[in-house]
Amino acid sequence: MTTKLTVLATGGTIAGIAGSAIAHDYRAGEIGIEEYLERVGGLGLEAELSGTQIANIDSADIGPAVWHPLHAAALAALNDEDCHGVIVTHGTDTLEETAFLLDLTLPATKPVVVVGAMRPADAVGYDGLRNFANAVRVASDAQAAGRGVLVVMGDRVFAARDVYKVRTRGTEAFRGFPRESVGLVTPASLEWFGAPWRSGTEAAFGWPETLPEVVIVYAHAGLDGAGVARQVAEGTRGVVLAGVGEGNMPENARQELVRLAARGVPVVRASRADEGLVDREPEDDANGFVAARALNPQKARILLQLLLAGGTSDPAAIQRAFDGR
Numbered sequence: 001m002t003t004k005l006t007v008l009a010t011g012g013t014i015a016g017i018a019g020s021a022i023a024h025d026y027r028a029g030e031i032g033i034e035e036y037l038e039r040v041g042g043l044g045l046e047a048e049l050s051g052t053q054i055a056n057i058d059s060a061d062i063g064p065a066v067w068h069p070l071h072a073a074a075l076a077a078l079n080d081e082d083c084h085g086v087i088v089t090h091g092t093d094t095l096e097e098t099a100f101l102l103d104l105t106l107p108a109t110k111p112v113v114v115v116g117a118m119r120p121a122d123a124v125g126y127d128g129l130r131n132f133a134n135a136v137r138v139a140s141d142a143q144a145a146g147r148g149v150l151v152v153m154g155d156r157v158f159a160a161r162d163v164y165k166v167r168t169r170g171t172e173a174f175r176g177f178p179r180e181s182v183g184l185v186t187p188a189s190l191e192w193f194g195a196p197w198r199s200g201t202e203a204a205f206g207w208p209e210t211l212p213e214v215v216i217v218y219a220h221a222g223l224d225g226a227g228v229a230r231q232v233a234e235g236t237r238g239v240v241l242a243g244v245g246e247g248n249m250p251e252n253a254r255q256e257l258v259r260l261a262a263r264g265v266p267v268v269r270a271s272r273a274d275e276g277l278v279d280r281e282p283e284d285d286a287n288g289f290v291a292a293r294a295l296n297p298q299k300a301r302i303l304l305q306l307l308l309a310g311g312t313s314d315p316a317a318i319q320r321a322f323d324g325r
């Protein structure tokens with residue numbers, strides 16, 4: 001049986017063009033999905049690919065306006081009995097946020113793989129073809145289905161919850177935390193580390209009509225209450241602190257965040273450190289804070305937005321949701 005995969009294209013460097021094989025500057029999101037599929041047609045991939053252009057932009061500009069049609073198209077593909085898996089092509093800069101959002105809002109019934117590239121398509125050493133061939137290998141594998149949304153970069157397979165971008169250059173730009181990677185892939189082989197963990201499960205969240213405004217406050221030496229207040233505009237529904245160390249903050253900043261929490265604006269403590277596990281501390285109860293656990297600030301923001309959109313604003317209920325991730 002031929003494996004049929006749906007490719008949903010959003011742009012990024014994987015579809016980028018520099019106009020020269022050695023130039024540093026380039027434009028992300030230039031090659032359309034039809035042309036891209038023609039280019040990969042010569043690789044001899046063992047799958048039938050059909051493409052849809054959702055957007056063709058730099059992923060710095062990805063947000064609800066693109067997430068909405070992307071989610072709808074991915075869900076439609078998962079419900080189509082003629083489709084065996086979904087590949088999303090995406091810029092690498094915000095790839096982890098889109099992957100995590102889809103992971104929380106799609107059922108784990110078929111493989112969903114997000115893939116990008118660090119070098120534009122006409123650059124010497126373009127990594128996009130290999131990453132795409134690897135993504136086809138993963139999306140064609142029945143065992144990928146029970147692992148939620150996966151990210152394929154640099155011959156490794158990451159879970160959406162774990163993956164984050166660690167480098168601005170070079171093809172080994174992604175890492176996973178707390179699980180490093182969940183598999184190794186080449187265009188010819190795929191090796192999983194362990195069994196699927198969410199086979200057949202429904203989406204954790206329904207797709208929200210809107211995503212409430214949640215800001216990330218970046219902690220630094222010298223941050224004070226006024227510095228926090230300047231970043232939290234009227235109408236902000238939630239705050240994620242990119243805290244120092246294990247989600248910590250200067251005392252004056254803490255007092256302002258306690259005031260916000262007391263006014264019913266949930267405050268989630270994450271860490272600005274790379275591998276920033278933030279556990280609950282005894283003072284969190286008194287402060288009204290939530291601990292982000294292993295989620296980095298940008299992923300904690302996505303989870304908090306979904307919780308608020310679903311009507312969950314009580315810190316204890318928010319904490320339970322973070323504990324369950």
Ligand code: SIN
Binds near residue numbers: 013
């Ligand atoms: C982008 O995120 O769209 C540009 C950078 C990249 O894809 O690597």
